Amino acid sequence: MFYIYCPYCEEHREEEEFHAAGEAHIPRPLDPDACTDEEWGEYLFFRTNPRGLHHELWVHGVGCRKYFNITRDTQTYEIKETYKIGTKPQFTRAEENA
């Protein structure tokens, strides 16, 4: 069970207070109507599922109800960082920077 630091509450809390809400940094296209079916499908359904560092959206559901991001290692489950919506992660996979 994870021990998660909520960047809004500024405290570590138990995983039971949180919910995972999928991969982070998948912005809604600004002009959906201009997207092809393929582009829209890409946005809707395709996720990176990396081995290693993964940026995830979580919500402090029974705490402050805020959404925030977690960089988590999918192999070790180590949480490298949590950060607020609108900010950038400190830890990234090599190919993210390429």
Next chain:
Amino acid sequence: MTQINRLPSGGRIDRAQSISFSYNGKTYTGMQGDTVASALLANGVDIVGRSFKYSRPRGIMAAGAEEPNALLQLGATEATQTPNVRATQQDLFEGLVASATNGWPNADNDMMSLVGKLGGRAMPPGFYYKTFMYPQSMWETYEKFIRKAAGFGRSSLESDVDIYDNINQHADVLIVGGGPAGLSAALAAAQSGARVILADEQSEFGGSLLHSSAQINMLPAADWVKDTVAELSTYDNVILLPRSTVNGYHDHNFLTIHERCSDHLGDRSPLGKVRQRMHRIRAKWVVLATGAHERPLVFANNDLPGVMLASAVSTYVRRYAVAPGSKLVLMTTNDYAYQSAFDWADAGREVVAIVDTRTNPDSECVFVAKSRGIKVITGTAVIEAKGSKRVTGAMIAPLNETGDQLTGDAQLLECDLIASSGGWSPAIHLSCHTGSRPVWSDEAVGFLPGDTIQKQLTAGAVNGSYSLDACLKEGTEQGLAAARNAGFEVEDVVMPVSAPVSEGKPMALFHIPHSKATSRAPKQFVDFQNDVTAAAIELATREGFESIEHVKRYTAMGFGTDQGKTGNINGMAIAAKSMDKSIPETGTTIFRPNYTPVTFGAIVGRNCGDLFDPERYTAIHRWHIENGAKFEDVGQWKRPWYYPKSGESMQDTLNRECKATRESVGLLDASTLGKIDIQGKDAREFLGRVYTNAWAKLAVGKCRYGLMCGEDGMVFDDGVTACLGENHFLMTTTTGGAARVLSWLEIYHQTEWPEMEVYFNSVTDHWSTATISGPNARKVMEKLTSDIDLDGEAFKFMDWRSGTVAGVPARVFRISFTGELSYEVNVQANYGMAVWEAIMEAGAEFNITPYGTETMHVLRAEKGFIIVGQDTDGSVHPYDLDHGWAVANQKPFSFIGKRGMARADCVRPNRKQLVGLKPKDPEAVIPEGAQAVNDPEQAIPMEMLGHVTSSYYSANLGHSIAMGMIKNGLNRMGESVFYPLADGRVIEAEICSPVFYDPKGERQRV
């Protein structure tokens, strides 16, 4: 019964307290301080079970958690039945009732005969896969037997009578294991002031020291344990948990501890006492001092009762004063096991010989043995145990230096006990739970904990440091390190010391050769609980299973409650050798939680019975109960389903409730609908983005129905939203969807459109909602309010007004889910009951009739109103529902769902569409879920057109009605489809509009 194997003195038992207990229906006597295992051995009970696969007699082999055979079914009554208890871990108490949990096939004669016919005498690995594959039609028959065979013991058929508990704790330093390493770690960490928890699975701290003859700080080891525990208990910052097994090591240093608080006291817990408690610990640092399990040697018939682990012999002799036999042959690959022969001799019993597999051991212990007059036979192994139900002798034969060939003839040594030691296997289970791969050590002849990202330290035998001196040293060092790592300042402490013993090198030996080939020799067991033999592992590798994970699954080695505690290393070594690989090359399987079985009681704690799952009640719940409502679960809510009167069938009740509402007036508790208060200057724009329809022009005082879709264009919720003020709205959601919708609004606001000024709050529980519905609804309202103008022109359909109802402030919404004139009266929840009762009283003269969710469903179906989640299933967009009127594609912002429902697949022809269905037989109600076909005579598989989503008998219409999905249904009005049912009937139905009643909607607008 006499305790024939009880020694006249010694042991940590209280001879003054005699305890009687029952085992397999017979009464025996033991002593306070015994485990069931030591008491059975004291009474000379050799056989404690039959083996899982081959039905061979099995005896007690070990003295702790690693015992594979002696599994008990405990319980004096049905309600206290507990399976899977190891006799070696269960303390004896007066009146204990236990029986052996015989595995298959003894448990079932049918199974035995079936297997006898199918499988023959021998059961090779993969037996199940090979034997039960064909014919496929028989699988269901086989499966029943296999399932029955797969378990040990049974669960209770009655509710558990005892109380169980969960507790959440934080620790700076959690120390797992209370042997020499754990105790010295605790001593070191305690004086730092850190919050220390020390947990040990045994009934008292000390681990191996409880049967050790060694000295610590010049004191007998047991005295040092006593002093240390006394000192630790003076610290306020130390929690000592005996009888507490750390069963799981989870992510981020979260560990679960299974404490058995009163299992040792009686069949039931004493009044008011918790039976077991699950500690859920978040630890800053963990010190694993879990010790090691002795590894049995693999030789022919090594499962005979009377073959034991060497350390178990010492434990029984020194801790429990039980000598399980009279003539001992000890086989060892190492120095440590010599102590067992010395303990046996000290107990006054005969040591026939120490058989040392090493060619020329020149260790100190060899000379000690010889000086004590004990015969030591070197370069030799026990290759086979003789006897049928108990050991009567040991066949020994000379062995070459590498241990893979016999170099001479075998001879028989007469004995009734064979103790074996193949060295130690560090108890690395917990370190594996979080995914760390163990690392092989040639020096330790075992796998050691591998790299981990957990905040974990290891000390003592789990590290391969088997000597007492090393355990004490590492314990102290790691205890200090853990406290320092957790942020505590601590000075070095005086280390407990034990005289170092010079050690000879152990021999790595995992499989003793026999004079016959492995496949022809008597069975050589590797995993006793799962009946896996050396021959089976070799066969598995010959059949091409090369990965150790595959060998494990093919042979079942390391399965079950045993988790490979005694057998895994031997098995992996045998597999490696058979494939001509090294052990590190072959690798190891890893261990999962739990280390030993945990009861469901301890996991569940207090969350059972009424507390199993939260139940939500409306403010009017008591009235519903008093008026005989049957309830339906909707999410966690208990909603009135229908209110039967005496003598009524459910259909009678529904007919009465439906007709009363259409003909006069009905009353529904609608409090459970989700309510979200939305405020902010961008609230209106936000609604326009999350709903498919338009909100720009909704005036204060008005309400509007909205459909909510996902980005894929599929409907996921609906409801009415009221405009309370220019920047203030009240959204209602489906009862079950309230939490999901609130999250949906938040995620879009927080992650996509944070610039919008809008706030969401769940106000579901703040309001109590009573829906007055029916042609007499206005007359009822007129009696309840004087400050709301109820005139049809002043207060129109889809308006809302605030005012006073039944004397309390209320919001009244003129919205309708029945198609009748309706007023939804919302009041502060704590007024809910009073207002409900006032409405009932005011409506009495109109025969106001409370109705439940089922009548609500029928009435709305008569009107063709959908229920999201019943008439939709996540593959349905608004146009499929013929709800295009609720989609405002001209809105400037591309609302959620717009792009999704424009996908090629969403606009193709021949999609399934929601239509009304009128059965040709007016009494026939099509079962919900039934599939439509065009031609019931078509050969199977028929072309399926879609399923029925809602179906009822309508008393108001006098015939049955339904809604369902039909391919291209909106263009097939008036055509017939057929519903072939499982019972052979076929119901024909006409495709029609889903609005069966008042198609122009006049009744709700009056």
